[in-house]
Amino acid sequence: MTFKTKLLLITLLPLVAVSLLIGVTTYYQSTELINAQTRAVEERILSAKRQEIRNYVSLALTSIEQIYEHEPGGREAAQAQVKEILEQLTFDYDGYFFAYTLDGTNIVHPKLPQLVGGNWWDLKDENGDYVIRNLIEAARQGGRFHQYVWNKPSTGTVEEKLGYAILLDKWGWMLGTGLYTDDIAREVVAIRADFARSISQTLLVTFMITLAAIVIAGSLIAGVRFSEQRFADSRLKELTNRIFQVQEQERKRVSTELHDSISQLLVSVRYGVEMIHSEAGHTTELQTQAAKCLKTLDGTIAEVRRISRDLRPSILDDIGLAAALISLGKEFQSQSGITVNVSAEQTLSRLSEGAKTALYRVVQECMTNVARHSRATEVSISLTVGDRSLVLSVEDNGIGLPSPLPKTGGLGFRNMRERIETYAGTLTVNRRPSGGTQIKVQMPLDNQTAKAA
Structure with a gap:
């Protein structure tokens, strides 16, 4: 490891370590605070919604109490009158009442009339929850809350819903209502966003200070290294260029020697062999050997010329x-x-x-x-x-x-x-x-x- 690298590490590593330590500590403490705050907000909103739902159920019971208790005109007439009242009872944009028999048959649903008359005992929501079955069980236990997902009329989307069901035991009905809780998620997201902005600003200030110190120190060291590197690169390019020039000069010299010296000598030898071939007369063996030598010399001359041409x-x-x-x-x-x-x-x-x-x-x-x-x-x-x-x-x-x-x-x-x-x-x-x-x-x-x- 070079001295400049050691100097860079000694200068920058403590700054980076302190910055990371501060950032990690701030992040984890802020995360715990956000989680605690959002849990408190969720519980507060859910508690308010539970009370609101109980109030709506009390109003509904008050509206049908006399008819339910005295059954004027007989039970069937009283049930028909109660159904009509429940159909008309709505609140907010998406608040309504529904009623089911204890076997899961729907008898009142103002927002989804296609459900009326059908048996929905085995109906599941997107999370696999038996919605109607669990609401009837909550009603049997004296009136309890049940969380599930259901179609939201105003948007047409499936959202989380907090339902509440009570039992009209004389008629064998489950009467229920509920409120959608998607507004809780929106409020939690808004709270988390506010906290996240505060955390980001804190971390940004910390890191900006650290970054400024790192940039100053790194720039000074990098400036020295860059100037030296650029100088070394320029010298290396000069050396490479010089190597190529020397290489081409040597190739040119060798090529010239091959063409002007070796090649000419071989051509002279070929003339001598041609003379031997022509003077051999009827000596077949000597003519054959001379012909082989001529062929070999032709190939050698061609190869020398090729090498000379490839060199330069x-x-x-x-x-x-x-x-x-x-x-x-x-x-x-x-x-x-x-x-x-x-x-x-x-x-x-x-x-x-x-x-x-x-x-x-x-x-x-x-x-x-x-x-x-x-x-x-x-x-x-x-x-x-x-x-x-x-x-x-x-x-x-x-x-x-x-x-x-x-x-x-x-x-x-x-x-x-x-x-x-x-x-x-x-x-x-x-x-x-x-x-x-x-x-x-x-x-x-x-x-x-x-x-x-």
Whole structure:
């Protein structure tokens, strides 16, 4: 671990630790306070609703008490009159009374008349609660409350409801009513939101103070590290560029030696062997050996020329980048059997020799990768020269790169990127929609040369 990293940790870790400790303590204490407050609010509202429901039931009993006790006109007439009264008794927007026989048959329901006459003993709510069965049981126990979910008439949605049921034992009826409790949830949410805002403000102030200290300390240390890193990066790029230049110079030297020295020596030897072949006369064995030697020398000369061309193609220096790419495509097609289509525009003098070499090496590396890995049958090389920049594209129809695409690639991709970035260019690797791989290079041109042209 470097000294700068140790300094950064010693400076920032205590600040972060104190901030986290304060934040966690504040959060847990506030959470406990919120839970206690919301429980108290819920209990207070539920207690008020229970009392309200009891009052409504008392009013309903008062309304039907005389009819229930004396049954004027007989029981059936009295029950019909009570049903009519209960149908008319409503309160708030969603308050009403309902009645069921003790076997679960509905006899009064002003909001859901389709339930009247049906037996709902086995009716369950969304939570699996036997609503009618449990309300009848609450009524049998002397009048109790029961929580369930039910359709809310004003909204058409299913909400929590606090129900209360009593028993009209003389008629064998369960009489009930209730209030929806979704307003409790809304009030609890509002309370929690108020507390959450207060907690957030407290935590925000704490973290802002800590963050300011962290930013100041981190900025000072990061500034030092960034300047040193930028200096190191620039030196590394210079070193990389110098390595490429030395490498190209050495390749050019070796290529020249092979072409001008070794190749010429082999050609001279070939002339001598040709003379032996022609002077052999009727000596069949000597002619055969001379012919084999000639064949071997032809192959050796061709191989030396290929190596010389791969190391540093003379056509790149003599004619230009476009001609060198066309030559490279033809050579690759003849060696690999893969069809190569080359479309290259002349760059004239708008590229430095180093930039031309970098572009050529990128295409050379791409063709090597195609031959080794792509299983392609066709490759397209395109060099388009614009007003301010050029675009080089190498595409194949092979199996493509793995998914997901590698972020940095292998050594070959890194070398290609470093070569192009040396001349302010960019290199991207993409997967073609139709299959295969596309390597695209964008590089700026020499604007002063362009203006002169």
